[in-house]
Amino acid sequence: MSHVAAIVARCQALFEDLNFTAAREWKEAAPGRIVVGFMPFYVPRELIHAAGGLALGVLGGGDQLEVIQGDAYYQSYICRIPRSTIELGVTSRLDFVDAMLFPSICDVIRNLSGMWKIMFPKVKSRYVDVPQNFSDAVGGSFYVSELGELRDILARLAGREITDDALRNSIAVYNENRALVREVYAFRARFPWKAPSAEVYLLMRAGMVLPVEEHSAMLRDYLDATAREERPRRDNSRVVVTGAFCEQPPLSLIKSIELAGCYIVDDDFMLVNRWEKSDVAADGDPLAALSHAYLHDSLETAAKYQPDQSKKGQWLIEAVQRSGAEGVIFASASFCDPALLERPMLQRALAARGIPYIAFKFAENSGQMQPIREQAGTFADSIKLWSAA
Amino acid sequence: MSTAIPTRPAGAAKPQAVVKDGSMLKQKEMISGNYARLESAVTDGRKVVSTFVPGNLNELIMCFDVLNNLPEINAIQNGMRKKSGGYIMEAEKRGHSEDVCTYVKADLGMIEKGNLGPDGQKLPDPNLLLLSYTGCFTFMKWFELLRDRYNCETAMLHVPYQGDGQITQSMISYVVKQLREEVIPKMERVSGVKFDIDRLRENLARSARAEEDFVWVLNSAKSKPSPIDAYFGGVYYIGPIFTAFRGTEDAVEYYQLLRAEIAERLANGQGPVTPNGDMGPERYRLVVEGPPNWTSFRDFWKMLYDDGAVVVASTYTKVGGIYDQGFRHDPAKPLESLAEYCLGCYTNRNMPSRIDLIERYMNEFEADGFLINSIKSCNSFSAGQLLMLREIERRTGKPAAFIESDLVDPRYFSPANIKNRLESYFQMIEQRRAGHVPARAA
Numbered sequence A: 001m002s003h004v005a006a007i008v009a010r011c012q013a014l015f016e017d018l019n020f021t022a023a024r025e026w027k028e029a030a031p032g033r034i035v036v037g038f039m040p041f042y043v044p045r046e047l048i049h050a051a052g053g054l055a056l057g058v059l060g061g062g063d064q065l066e067v068i069q070g071d072a073y074y075q076s077y078i079c080r081i082p083r084s085t086i087e088l089g090v091t092s093r094l095d096f097v098d099a100m101l102f103p104s105i106c107d108v109i110r111n112l113s114g115m116w117k118i119m120f121p122k123v124k125s126r127y128v129d130v131p132q133n134f135s136d137a138v139g140g141s142f143y144v145s146e147l148g149e150l151r152d153i154l155a156r157l158a159g160r161e162i163t164d165d166a167l168r169n170s171i172a173v174y175n176e177n178r179a180l181v182r183e184v185y186a187f188r189a190r191f192p193w194k195a196p197s198a199e200v201y202l203l204m205r206a207g208m209v210l211p212v213e214e215h216s217a218m219l220r221d222y223l224d225a226t227a228r229e230e231r232p233r234r235d236n237s238r239v240v241v242t243g244a245f246c247e248q249p250p251l252s253l254i255k256s257i258e259l260a261g262c263y264i265v266d267d268d269f270m271l272v273n274r275w276e277k278s279d280v281a282a283d284g285d286p287l288a289a290l291s292h293a294y295l296h297d298s299l300e301t302a303a304k305y306q307p308d309q310s311k312k313g314q315w316l317i318e319a320v321q322r323s324g325a326e327g328v329i330f331a332s333a334s335f336c337d338p339a340l341l342e343r344p345m346l347q348r349a350l351a352a353r354g355i356p357y358i359a360f361k362f363a364e365n366s367g368q369m370q371p372i373r374e375q376a377g378t379f380a381d382s383i384k385l386w387s388a389a
Numbered sequence B: 001m002s003t004a005i006p007t008r009p010a011g012a013a014k015p016q017a018v019v020k021d022g023s024m025l026k027q028k029e030m031i032s033g034n035y036a037r038l039e040s041a042v043t044d045g046r047k048v049v050s051t052f053v054p055g056n057l058n059e060l061i062m063c064f065d066v067l068n069n070l071p072e073i074n075a076i077q078n079g080m081r082k083k084s085g086g087y088i089m090e091a092e093k094r095g096h097s098e099d100v101c102t103y104v105k106a107d108l109g110m111i112e113k114g115n116l117g118p119d120g121q122k123l124p125d126p127n128l129l130l131l132s133y134t135g136c137f138t139f140m141k142w143f144e145l146l147r148d149r150y151n152c153e154t155a156m157l158h159v160p161y162q163g164d165g166q167i168t169q170s171m172i173s174y175v176v177k178q179l180r181e182e183v184i185p186k187m188e189r190v191s192g193v194k195f196d197i198d199r200l201r202e203n204l205a206r207s208a209r210a211e212e213d214f215v216w217v218l219n220s221a222k223s224k225p226s227p228i229d230a231y232f233g234g235v236y237y238i239g240p241i242f243t244a245f246r247g248t249e250d251a252v253e254y255y256q257l258l259r260a261e262i263a264e265r266l267a268n269g270q271g272p273v274t275p276n277g278d279m280g281p282e283r284y285r286l287v288v289e290g291p292p293n294w295t296s297f298r299d300f301w302k303m304l305y306d307d308g309a310v311v312v313a314s315t316y317t318k319v320g321g322i323y324d325q326g327f328r329h330d331p332a333k334p335l336e337s338l339a340e341y342c343l344g345c346y347t348n349r350n351m352p353s354r355i356d357l358i359e360r361y362m363n364e365f366e367a368d369g370f371l372i373n374s375i376k377s378c379n380s381f382s383a384g385q386l387l388m389l390r391e392i393e394r395r396t397g398k399p400a401a402f403i404e405s406d407l408v409d410p411r412y413f414s415p416a417n418i419k420n421r422l423e424s425y426f427q428m429i430e431q432r433r434a435g436h437v438p439a440r441a442a
Ligand code: SF4
Pocket: A079, A080, A081, A082, A105, A106, A107, A108, A109, A246, A247, A333, A335, A336, A337, A338, A339
């Protein structure tokens, strides 16, 4: 097995393990460790790290989990991630998790935060609100106060103070991780045949369950190994995939897009991995630094308000330009309000620039890939025809 | 989200022998007056603010002499007039997903079709979109979509969610700061009117007076029989206080009239008025969660009152503010009071608080059962309702039922299914009364 294959195999095993064995073992390895679960799209993981905890990304059950009890909690017209997350909870797969964080992404996850309080009263559940006002004195001071409350909650849970020094250190550790994630993305945009999207996806998923230091080492290792490995280059079109920032598409869907002739050169699968666009200040007041980065230097997604109308969708155009993409695939979870409400506005922005796009919906357990392969294949062909014309 | 001031749908039969109460006539006048002002806004040179029902800042809006237009209300009116179905299809044709909130699509479709208001006159383009972001994620996208269409100024008022079931000082000061630094300056700029806090205080004082009478009316349903239906009738009662009238003298008068009328019904031992006149004997007292369906509003109501079911409390009548738990707008702390109001709206409360409130209603209003009308396109209300159902059954020992429909999309109202379900539910309540404990109906 090549070194790249070995890294990917490890990631795949982590991805498939719905009992989160690695995180369990990490917790058991030393007394006083806490594990804090979080849902998409973003939480300030630095606070968890500074509490000596492990931030565990909970991204639903994928296509391997049989959802039996979770379905009893949701109507058919609600997306799948909350029901598979409840399934993970009621089947004790998350019984080692000390706290669950539910970010402000949509009303489904918002309401799930309260459901968790009722269903799992021993677990500390916290809704993580983020400001939609981007002035430091207004939204910023609110966010600093939210961060302060979260810091107190985590400190109590961990039984230790979270000092400013510890936080600054955690910021630096995550800065390094985000820089590596950005590097992987940039590498894939340049050499997509050397970093297939299914591999990149698995690498990013590993970051949801591993200690950040270990994940950084893995990213470094992968970058090093894959740069040296020769792989066949295909005549694929280059696309950005967007709209899958919460419920995750099945891995087979990502593979299908590439097999159909589209290299994915940017995506929004796990935004938390590179939410802050550049390093967060690792000196000064750490909560102010985290807040400043959120307000002024973070990615955009449907859950975040864009106060300036002229900038609506600009990030997607920039993503297309930065990655050298030739088109955009809107892949949204069925019934996903944020993604589906946002989509027409983004499509309008793309159309104004003459950037082609297609759209489809999926569920984390979608099994039928043929229609998607056909749609993506036709899209890849039309991009080629279009650019040849 | 949604409140109403429903008027009779086109083509619906005139209720037999129903004498319109003074309050109904008053409300009708108020609504048509507001639409008339909106329709002549351009010729009259008046500015228009569009905003939402939850977190509706009508007292503040009035300080700037601007008109308040509520897209949710337009969607409801269009739903009741059977126009929403076509509007929704128009929006879907233009690329809006079949999965998202139908209020949004009814609104966007209406705009595409000429933006004619419920009485067929053109509604004005807004000069400001006041994005009071309270209790529903969709609001943010809805107004971004409208901003895309109208190219007008937008003021975002982010109201934090009560994730831990509490309003903190930090939340209040965040909202107040936004009012001071974002909302008020934009309203001044758009309207050309300088903000006068004393004017706001006066408006708030009037709100509090109306709220007092409104709460009295809601609480009248604790009597047996209840003189009101707190859901189907309730949507009329919330009309003024949830929309463009809170803080006006008209609203004060409306609630005085309403209170006097209900007091009379109470004194006479009468039940609620329905579209077909006085309701028959009260057989089942229900608490209802979720918005109503508007396209078949009267059919839906009839399914209940025909069987003697009266709604004694509902959560829908709390979307634009919860007053029956003690909150009143307070002129002594005007901006803080607006912040507390926004923070306290029903869907801005977390699930445990929503369930606690329902449990309280079940007990205080001595309900026989709990009914959820789950709305397909509203995640804010609907996500989590099945847990809510179990919890209420567990805590109160009373049977609960679950039906599904949509707000304004007629494709999702299935009368036969709903009727069957309600009938078996009422049987279940009977069996429970007789001492049997049957399984859940839904
Ligand atoms: S998939 Fe979309 S609607 Fe569902 S929980 Fe995630 S963000 Fe919310």
